[in-house]
Amino acid sequence: MGTGRLEKALGHLCAGDIPVGIVQKPESIFYLTGFYPSSSAVLLLRAEPLLLLSQMDGPRLGEVRGVKAKVVEKFEGDLKRLGPKVGAEKGTVSLAFYEKYLKGKEVVDLDFLQRMRSVKDEGEVRAIKRAIRVAEGAMGEVLESVMVGGESERGLAARAEYLIKGRAEVAFEAIVASGRNSTIPHHRPTDRTVRAGDAVIVDLGARVGHYNSDMTRTHVPPTGEELYEIVLEAQEAGIKECYTGNALKNADLAVRRVLREYGYEDAFLHSTGHGVGLEVHEGPRLARDEKGRFEAGMVVTVEPGVYSKRFGVRIEDMVLVGPRPRVLSRFRK
Amino acid sequence: MGTGRLEKALGHLCAGDIPVGIVQKPESIFYLTGFYPSSSAVLLLRAEPLLLLSQMDGPRLGEVRGVKAKVVEKFEGDLKRLGPKVGAEKGTVSLAFYEKYLKGKEVVDLDFLQRMRSVKDEGEVRAIKRAIRVAEGAMGEVLESVMVGGESERGLAARAEYLIKGRAEVAFEAIVASGRNSTIPHHRPTDRTVRAGDAVIVDLGARVGHYNSDMTRTHVPPTGEELYEIVLEAQEAGIKECYTGNALKNADLAVRRVLREYGYEDAFLHSTGHGVGLEVHEGPRLARDEKGRFEAGMVVTVEPGVYSKRFGVRIEDMVLVGPRPRVLSRFRK
Numbered sequence: 001m002g003t004g005r006l007e008k009a010l011g012h013l014c015a016g017d018i019p020v021g022i023v024q025k026p027e028s029i030f031y032l033t034g035f036y037p038s039s040s041a042v043l044l045l046r047a048e049p050l051l052l053l054s055q056m057d058g059p060r061l062g063e064v065r066g067v068k069a070k071v072v073e074k075f076e077g078d079l080k081r082l083g084p085k086v087g088a089e090k091g092t093v094s095l096a097f098y099e100k101y102l103k104g105k106e107v108v109d110l111d112f113l114q115r116m117r118s119v120k121d122e123g124e125v126r127a128i129k130r131a132i133r134v135a136e137g138a139m140g141e142v143l144e145s146v147m148v149g150g151e152s153e154r155g156l157a158a159r160a161e162y163l164i165k166g167r168a169e170v171a172f173e174a175i176v177a178s179g180r181n182s183t184i185p186h187h188r189p190t191d192r193t194v195r196a197g198d199a200v201i202v203d204l205g206a207r208v209g210h211y212n213s214d215m216t217r218t219h220v221p222p223t224g225e226e227l228y229e230i231v232l233e234a235q236e237a238g239i240k241e242c243y244t245g246n247a248l249k250n251a252d253l254a255v256r257r258v259l260r261e262y263g264y265e266d267a268f269l270h271s272t273g274h275g276v277g278l279e280v281h282e283g284p285r286l287a288r289d290e291k292g293r294f295e296a297g298m299v300v301t302v303e304p305g306v307y308s309k310r311f312g313v314r315i316e317d318m319v320l321v322g323p324r325p326r327v328l329s330r331f332r333k
Numbered sequence: 334m335g336t337g338r339l340e341k342a343l344g345h346l347c348a349g350d351i352p353v354g355i356v357q358k359p360e361s362i363f364y365l366t367g368f369y370p371s372s373s374a375v376l377l378l379r380a381e382p383l384l385l386l387s388q389m390d391g392p393r394l395g396e397v398r399g400v401k402a403k404v405v406e407k408f409e410g411d412l413k414r415l416g417p418k419v420g421a422e423k424g425t426v427s428l429a430f431y432e433k434y435l436k437g438k439e440v441v442d443l444d445f446l447q448r449m450r451s452v453k454d455e456g457e458v459r460a461i462k463r464a465i466r467v468a469e470g471a472m473g474e475v476l477e478s479v480m481v482g483g484e485s486e487r488g489l490a491a492r493a494e495y496l497i498k499g500r501a502e503v504a505f506e507a508i509v510a511s512g513r514n515s516t517i518p519h520h521r522p523t524d525r526t527v528r529a530g531d532a533v534i535v536d537l538g539a540r541v542g543h544y545n546s547d548m549t550r551t552h553v554p555p556t557g558e559e560l561y562e563i564v565l566e567a568q569e570a571g572i573k574e575c576y577t578g579n580a581l582k583n584a585d586l587a588v589r590r591v592l593r594e595y596g597y598e599d600a601f602l603h604s605t606g607h608g609v610g611l612e613v614h615e616g617p618r619l620a621r622d623e624k625g626r627f628e629a630g631m632v633v634t635v636e637p638g639v640y641s642k643r644f645g646v647r648i649e650d651m652v653l654v655g656p657r658p659r660v661l662s663r664f665r666k
Contacts, residue, residue, distance in 0.1 A: 165490065173502075186371035
């Protein structure tokens with residue numbers, strides 16, 4: 001890698017007096033080693049790190065660089081030899097895994113991995129930007145069809161993903177939610193035909209070099225324009241807060257303040273945003289109960305949404321945190 | 334639902350003397366209640382079951398039938414009131430969740446849920462068959478293009494998914510692995526152009542009514558035909574073992590026996606198969622270390638693969654277990 005991530009992680013381990021960390025998340029393994037496992041794998045993070053691969057990744061063993069790796073039929077042998085204190089990603093380790101390998105040990109959360117991953121370097125920002133451009137291309141075509149109407153949500157979502165897949169990978173299953181369906185934040189596309197007068201939420205993302213993008217636009221009929229402007233105002237207020245050193249919760253609070261002013265806070269069913277990188281949803285959370293501060297290099301979504309009884313409006317862009325927030329998407333609103 | 338699944342699950346709870354079960358997997362919640370949450374949700378399985386939904390699913394509250402449901406801002410309130418003994422899906426519950434809500438309690442695995450789900454009723458088999466037909470349509474088109482050559486793995490995978498999405502949902506990201514890439518069981522499609530003489534593995538699936546299909550075909554050049562016949566012989570030997578009452582491991586052992594005969598057992602990098610239903614990979618596993626027996630109504634894949642240094646061959650079909658195994662796919666081999 002040459003990025004020093006493994007060394008930095010080992011520094012955190014050492015500072016926490018953790019002899020060995022168990023890393024299972026493929027995204028974290030890729031982040032630290034540059035190798036993205038295609039099947040279950042375990043990175044033993046310690047003075048001499050060891051990447052344990054399943055036989056499924058055996059043919060790719062030669063791709064691993066800068067870290068010792070071996071292919072094992074089962075992880076048990078190596079996992080059962082660990083000492084009384086280990087680190088683990090507690091949000092990822094299952095209770096079954098814990099009982100099998102970690103019971104009776106002192107387990108410390110490897111929370112520094114999420115913190116490290118939340119701050120992107122230049123190469124990561126470049127990959128994210130490329131993922132955004134691919135998504136914007138698909139968004140443009142889909143919104144044009146939405147305005148004409150006559151296609152099904154399912155058909156439009158399929159086309160969006162096909163367009164993305166021509167140039168990259170899909171970050172997550174595209175959401176196309178029309179009419180009443182737009183009142184559900186994570187609606188799955190149905191056979192419902194989109195009509196020209198519908199409110200339609202389109203939420204999609206691409207993945208380039210394992211890095212994701214995430215973006216939402218809402219097409220509204222004239223009767224929805226007022227609500228659209230309110231959500232846009234809320235988003236702008238939220239984006240303004242994404243600067244180095246500011247409290248993370250302030251973005252969410254700013255969004256809520258605007259929505260409250262117009263009487264829509266109760267119709268905002270989720271929090272303001274989340275980090276995006278190797279995972280579509282990763283740290284930090286932009287929520288009012290989130291601790292911590294914005295750091296330069298974080299990439300977050302700002303995505304207020306108002307879901308009324310009749311239709312919903314959500315606007316989502318990705319923002320690069322710095323002394324001044326920088327909106328990474330260029331797509332019109 | 335009227336299928337009595339909730340009642341049956343409560344019977345298992347009672348037999349295990351478990352006062353309350355915590356169900357988090359969306360697939361298990363759907364299985365028991367008929368409601369598929371679009372965001373995190375918790376089903377408290379007890380004499381009076383309660384489905385806890387996040388605000389994201391608030392607009393869908395009216396869709397819930399036959400079980401009490403409520404929308405909560407946080408699950409904490411209800412989870413912190415549980416007694417000293419609870420059931421949970423130990424493979425799904427994270428260590429973080431365990432430490433927050435379950436520490437100090439006796440936690441019993443709700444393993445009966447996977448066992449219940451592994452045996453499909455008629456409606457489930459019908460949905461699975463429809464998912465298979467959709468996948469077969471896409472497989473046919475993609476294999477025709479593979480034989481012609483000239484398209485990229487990525488382009489072919491994108492088309493496969495587009496074809497599936499026109500009629501259903503995609504079960505998982507399609508695999509198109511050509512030439513040397515076919516030696517990697519879970520290869521991600523690249524920009525590599527497929528040439529007419531390549532071995533090409535195509536692995537894809539569709540989802541209908543939340544039920545999945547999973548199928549693999551390999552196109553081989555004339556030099557690969559011998560290996561193809563061997564894998565096919567191994568698959569047929571495995572399929573023959575999928576009958577009611579037989580040990581689950583026997584399917585894997587039969588496959589291995591054939592491959593060993595030809596000197597290919599070491600090039601078989603995974604196990605023989607897995608259950609398919611609401612999840613693409615669910616119980617039972619068809620592996621030599623698996624305990625238990627085939628039951629009528631189980632739906633499993635049988636998918637031996639041989640991954641040589643130059644190319645790989647995998648053939649995968651879905652089988653409905655009964656007094657005689659029934660292959661659900663009709664697609665040519």
